[in-house]
């Protein structure tokens with residue numbers, strides 16, 4: 001990283017240079033706004049660390065001026081203990097962070113880490129965008145249709161924030177893959193992503209599953225156990241099929257989401273967590289509210305940002321792209337030597353109405369793979385698979401009640417009842 005220090009006080013400047021040398025950055029320093037302008041022009045730093053009181057003007061003006069020309073250049077302001085208000089002002093002008101004088105090396109490394117994480121994510125989203133334009137690929141998702149391109153744009157924007165997102169779409173449209181993509185593009189990505197299938201956990205257990213329990217809080221609670229809220233701390237919690245939650249639990253969760261605190265079952269201690277909430281449903285939400293399945297206040301809490309996934313039949317341009325992607329994935333595993341689809345096979349896929357959406361497409365490709373002779377997936381095989389009445393049932397595969405990834409859940413044996421709950425799907 002190239003860093004420009006703009007500070008007129010020689011001692012602070014020297015100290016900062018020494019501290020920055022430890023972070024392996026290329027650093028330059030100047031003592032005035034005028035020199036800073038010239039240095040930005042010539043040195044083109046990624047980051048400027050700017051004192052607010054400079055001999056020839058206000059550091060804030062420099063930030064506003066430079067940010068308006070190049071919004072990707074980052075700023076950190078230097079400020080004294082008595083002037084937090086100016087730091088806030090600077091953040092409004094576009095500074096990413098501030099450093100308090102007298103400077104401490106620990107503080108600087110925290111601020112620099114935070115900033116480089118932010119810059120990495122932004123670079124990654126930019127890379128994904130350009131990859132998307134060329135290949136129709138966005139992370140682990142594919143789609144070149146207009147509605148999916150829009151969805152990818154929204155994902156890159158909401159990923160940066162902590163806003164709750166409600167992902168709405170028919171079964172198999174990709175709600176869960178969207179949730180994981182949002183998590184992967186957020187600054188929470190090194191922390192756990194925990195998905196909870198609200199319809200699959202038995203109502204009598206769900207509270208202890210979510211909030212954990214203290215030893216002895218109920219028969220069988222032979223030791224203290226952490227719930228998903230604790231396990232997802234710092235990361236993302238995904239409420240899959242959120243309308244399947246009982247009204248009672250919705251009220252409880254609403255309180256937890258509002259206060260960000262909860263108690264383990266049978267416990268007195270108020271626990272605080274930092275979690276981002278994503279949720280999904282394949283139902284008509286207005287209908288669910290009207291019929292009383294979904295509480296309106298809970299819905300407003302979760303639905304800060306709605307993301308509606310179109311059914312596959314409304315984005316037919318994606319069918320061949322997705323089919324080829326699934327073929328590649330299957331071939332990687334099975335290695336039977338398949339390369340392509342017969343033109344008639346793609347035509348048959350295009351004509352189908354896909355009630356089970358992308359999941360159904362994946363299953364159809366897999367079955368046609370088994371029925372075809374390498375190296376091409378035959379039109380005949382695809383047609384015969386599409387004619388099978390079992391296809392619709394297979395479109396909805398059973399999935400476990402909870403899943404987590406990335407340093408997520410410490411391994412622990414699920415109770416038998418949780419497995420049973422998962423099987424009911």
Ligand SMILES: Nc1ncnc2c1ncn2[C@@H]1O[C@H](COP(=O)(O)OP(=O)(O)OP(=O)(O)O)[C@@H](O)[C@H]1O
Nearest residue numbers: 140141142170171172173174175176177282358359
């Ligand atoms: N745009 C996409 N690109 C690549 N794979 C996709 C895409 N959309 C969905 N998939 C794949 O299709 C399958 C179904 O997706 P997912 O489980 O996310 O759907 P869902 O909407 O959560 O379904 P359900 O309502 O049944 O829970 C998964 O294997 C997923 O990886």
Ligand SMILES: [Mg+2]
Nearest residue numbers: 175176240280
């Ligand atoms: Mg799902």
